[in-house]
Amino acid sequence: MDKSIIYTRVSTEEQVANYSLDSQRETCSNFSKSKKLEVVKVFREEGASAKTIKGRPELIKLIAFCQKKENKGIKVIVYKYDRWARNTSDGLGLMAILSKNGVEVLSATEPAEDNAVGKAMKGMLLVFAEMDNNIKSERTRDGLKAAFDSGRWPWLAPIGYKHTILNGKKTLILLPGFKGILSTLFKEAAVGVYTKTELAERLNKNGFGNLFGKEATDKTVYMIISKKFYYGVMEAKTWNIEKNHNYETVTDKETWLKANNTIYDKGLIRQTRNESFVLRRFILCSNCQKPLTASFSKGMFERYPYYHCVSNSCSKPTRVAKFDLETGFREYLRGFQLSSIQTKLLKAVLLDKLEEKIKENELYIASKRKKLEELNTDRTYTIKANGKGILSDNEAKKELDRIKLEENLIDIEVADFKYDKNEAETIIGFAENFLSDIGLLWEKLDFERKRFLLNRMFPKKITYKDGYFGTKELSPSFALIKEIQKETSPLVRPDRIELSSDL
């Protein structure tokens, strides 16, 4: 008795349509019996498309099986030729490979004789299988395009959204809770001080994991931030078209642009965060204009921190000790002050913020006063309850001690510094003094704020050469004070501010 094997396949869509593997197998078994073939093996391919061979592990196993010597002349039974392939060239190509070992592919429902006409018939059936598939693809594409043109998002809902039907119409809704955290994500990304990993951590801290079902990663951040959908534009990259949509948005175009420019295009903060080297990847090598990286060099007794150029193409890489570079940079900053516009604006913003703080302060003190009143009521109640014998002396003492402790804590909190209306003039004076030296401002900043200031103050970074710094662009919020630099810094040539091309 000749041998046969059965190959069954369903794609994901067909599974839904109940095109079952078992019914295919049964038909193939019956066909084998009718042809007096013994079924020796069954290959079941589940949830796989036949458009390509890739992604069909069972088919690959089947080919290997059929190419064995002992399986020479075996018959492969499929329910229909479209189970074998939906691409004519692939289907015929595979048949040709198998035929070298005398293996033949037969359809249980589309019998074709083993002669010239039969072979031509097989080819035709595979052509129809491919055509059927192409028609389906075209219909799907047309449907998607029509939906897109009408302003409806036809694909998988973006993170935070869900497809639903409202008043009989398909639509997308923003799920509760997502608006706040996605909006915060864009704002934080736009600031330009966080890496993608840090943004993912912050997303998770804000409860993203609970809402989405799994924690955010840097890939999640990329998927969200790179999508224009979140500010109101649908993109169809395959057709290279865009269209505004009317779904609820989580950010505005300006913030979206800032977030994307900061994180992906300009590469300002794509680097790993290393707080030991605040100028890392911000200072450019004078020779090749590539950003300097930084690391510790091993010495005999300790490690020495250095900034250095690691570009392979650099013929004269810059290498400078951390102390020298950072001290020089701090001196360099002393040569700047706020521009007159920025000074004027800052004064207004300071007074505005002070007013905000005073209001916050008043609310805070009012809440503490209320708490003190409650504690006083508790005290009166405790004393009365003790007098009536409801509370024992011991219980009453414990309660009174707790009340006293809480009152003391509130006194300490309230006595702490509070902003005052009379403080306005003092603060303005303090600000003028404080900002007379940007180097002093720099020293007061933490890592994140330093990176923010760097990126904003010097949008095209800074070039360094032998103790001198220069930049191609200075933020208009700042101005150079040449006189101060000449007097105070032997390291810095203020006229180098517009250099760089000659470095």
Added chain:
Amino acid sequence: MITISKAKNILGKDIENKSDEEIQKELDMAVFISEIILDAFKQSCKYDKLRLNKNG
């Protein structure tokens, strides 16, 4: 909160040639620096208070 239109009123002629985007950048910078100043001021006041307490 200072908005772009408020900023335009404050700055008047100084910003005649500036776009909204440029003004927004100036405003962002002012907000950033003002927060640093208020923090630094608070710290210095705390320091003064501690010093006063210490000196009796």
